[in-house]
Amino acid sequence: MSEIARTSVIGAGLIGASWAALFLASGRSVAVFDPAAGTEAAVRDHVRTAWPAMTRIGLTKRGDPDRITFHPSPEEAVDGADFIQESVPERIAMKHDTYARIEPRLSSRAIVASSASGLTLGQMQKGWRSPGRFILGHPFNPPHLIPLVELMANEGTQPGVIEAAEAFYADIGKTTIRVQKEVPGHVxxxxxxxxxxxxxxxxxxxxxxxxxxxxxxxxxxxxxxxxMGPTTLFGLGAGQGGLAAFCDHFADTFNGWWDDLGSPxxxxxxxxxxxxxxxxxxxxxxxxxxxxxxxxxxxxxxxxxxxxxxx
Structure with missing residues (x-):
């Protein structure tokens, strides 16, 4: 099990609530903040609904759905947390405000991962005084069932942070990839x-x-x-000749299709x-x-x- 034991979820809409359910299933405690009215009832209901499905795929063996607390501010929610999954709405000013509020309260060992899909790591790092332990950790919806997490660090990230995040996500059943170049929408x-x-x-x-x-x-x-992914599958499409034979045989076909694709x-x-x-x-x-x-x-x-x- 990863050394990370205490987690926090900042922003508990559909994505955040799904993360909370998965963290609970892995045996971690979860501290939640979201300013919306009715957050506690909504998140607890989401956990109850998600639990049977997670159980059927073997994710709840260490879990306890009651190890969840709710807090009136993001500062209180991150206090003492080892790993924070930030899923606040994708408005850069709101992200930066959240980071400014939580940064002074973070443990020196804490990792903060953003679920952002439409913002880049570089854009979000500008909201930190010291962004060394902040990374991209973008899930696919619903996070408690879809294994993929896209991770990104850069020259501003401290050594070992991305590896620690990979180990944590692997321990809770996720499959991670590394985004090596900053592009809108990731991969x-x-x-x-x-x-x-x-x-x-x-x-x-x-x-x-x-x-x-x-x-x-x-x-x-x-x-x-x-x-399997598309390149692997096409590599199977020409028998023993592999991908080289497939590309040789179908180059003109694919180039013709690509030329005819729409751009609405x-x-x-x-x-x-x-x-x-x-x-x-x-x-x-x-x-x-x-x-x-x-x-x-x-x-x-x-x-x-x-x-x-x-x-």
Whole structure:
């Protein structure tokens, strides 16, 4: 088990509450701050809801859902914490204000990781007097079920901090990657954005409906992507020749496809088109119902993959 025993969650919306559930499942204590009314009830309910799914994929063996406390200020919530996951709204002034408030109260050994998806590490570091123990720790939603965390440090980060964060995240069941160059959206969100851009283009162009585009991903490459990444999979696509043979055989094909890809921009008109298409595809199912089904499927996939892991 990582040396990190006491955690804090600053910002307890959907992402923060999910982090809190996962930290509790790993046997850590969690101190929470969020200024919104009803935070305690909402987070406790989220933990209760998330616990069975985490149990089914083996994440709660050390856990105790009652080791959670709620605090009236971020300063109090981080007092004595070894690891702080910051998930406040992605407004840079709000981030900087939060950092200015908590920095004087942090332990000299504490690590602070931001869940930010739309802000860069460099932008956020400007809110710190000494940003050496502050890193990017961007999850995928919902964090208590999706293993990925994108980590980033830079020349302003103290030696050993990113390695300690990797060890902590691994101990709570996460899979980490390192972002080596600062770009908007990091890695996985840029890949998602590229796919969704073409999905929107296909719908706008009348090639397929919203529902059928979603089916094409979920019942096609999405299943493969749950097992391996695209480059690895294409490396299997030419048999013993590997990726070199695949690239040689399909270079003209892919270059032609890339030349023909769309480049739409999100606007009121295509947002309405997508919303109407999604409503038709979902056949009246609510957001809560769809979320429950998504989580059940995520659990099933991870349990199936776990059976293939060596003992």
């Amino acid at each position: 996985a969100n840029r890949l998602q954005a590229a796919i969704w851009r073409e999905a929107i283009h296909l719908v706008e162009s009348g090639v397929a409906s919203v529902g059928d585009v979603d089916k094409a991903i979920a019942s096609g490459p999405g299943l493969r992507w749950a097992t 921009r999100l606007n009121a008109a295509n947002a309405k088109l997508l919303e109407e298409g999604l409503a038709e595809a979902n056949e009246g199912r609510t957001v809560a119902e769809l979320s429950q089904r998504r989580d059940a499927m995520l659990v099933a996939i991870q349990r199936a993959l776990a059976e293939l892991e060596p003992d």
